[in-house]
Amino acid sequence: MVHKVKAVVAKEKNAPVSIETILVPEPGPGEALVDILTCGVCHTDLHYKQGGIGDDFPYLLGHEATGTVSAIGEGVTEISVGDRVILNWRAVCGQCRACAKGQPKYCFNTHNATQKMTLEDGTELSPALGIGAFAEKTLVAAGQCTKVDEDADPAAVGLLGCGVMAGIGAAINTGDVQRGESVAVIGCGGVGIAAIAGAKLAGATTIIAVDIDDNKIEMAKQLG
Ligand SMILES: [Zn+2]
Numbered sequence: 135m136v137h138k139v140k141a142v143v144a145k146e147k148n149a150p151v152s153i154e155t156i157l158v159p160e161p162g163p164g165e166a167l168v169d170i171l172t173c174g175v176c177h178t179d180l181h182y183k184q185g186g187i188g189d190d191f192p193y194l195l196g197h198e199a200t201g202t203v204s205a206i207g208e209g210v211t212e213i214s215v216g217d218r219v220i221l222n223w224r225a226v227c228g229q230c231r232a233c234a235k236g237q238p239k240y241c242f243n244t245h246n247a248t249q250k251m252t253l254e255d256g257t258e259l260s261p262a263l264g265i266g267a268f269a270e271k272t273l274v275a276a277g278q279c280t281k282v283d284e285d286a287d288p289a290a291v292g293l294l295g296c297g298v299m300a301g302i303g304a305a306i307n308t309g310d311v312q313r314g315e316s317v318a319v320i321g322c323g324g325v326g327i328a329a330i331a332g333a334k335l336a337g338a339t340t341i342i343a344v345d346i347d348d349n350k351i352e353m354a355k356q357l358g
């Protein structure tokens with residue numbers, strides 16, 4: 135059965151986005167269908183709309199989402215129908231050299247869902263960051279789902295899939311912040327404050343937040 139759901143689509147470069155009916159297939163092998171509860175709005179969605187990421191219009195926007203698994207395809211064992219999940223950009227293979235070494239972040243063979251979601255006329259959609267969650271339902275590779283606590287606020291945990299991971303990862307992985315170091319974060323938007331939280335988690339003792347907006351500085355203080 136193909137599901138007809140409403141979704142936010144950027145049909146062409148710089149045109150206003152529109153709410154369209156899209157067709158979402160039942161999950162095939164290794165795929166999962168997710169009913170979206172919440173989805174954040176990220177600057178990357180604007181980049182897609184402006185053509186700054188590619189020219190594969192129409193784009194199905196949205197990628198910072200929390201949802202409930204409503205169907206799984208053949209061979210999916212790590213998640214079940216009813217699980218509360220957040221979505222990540224790509225699934226890792228679990229078998230390549232990097233995955234075997236316990237470093238899935240360097241996986242050589244990441245993937246998204248194989249089947250395509252389409253507009254009603256059959257035009258294939260390009261899901262933003264392989265997710266496309268400004269929709270009532272989306273189709274992803276099962277490995278893109280990460281189970282979360284059902285008691286967590288869906289609007290908050292969905293952000294872990296993009297801005298929070300980008301900022302905390304920048305501090306802990308890219309910046310390799312060590313205990314006792316001092317760190318300056320320039321720009322305290324969603325990613326910046328997550329970098330501050332990451333620096334704090336890593337044990338930085340002095341964290342300098344730089345921004346021209348007093349409200350953002352206030353938020354930065356709360357996070358580290
Ligand atoms: Zn994002």
Ligand SMILES: [Zn+2]
Pocket residue numbers: 226227228229230231232233234238240241242243244
């Ligand atoms: Zn791999």
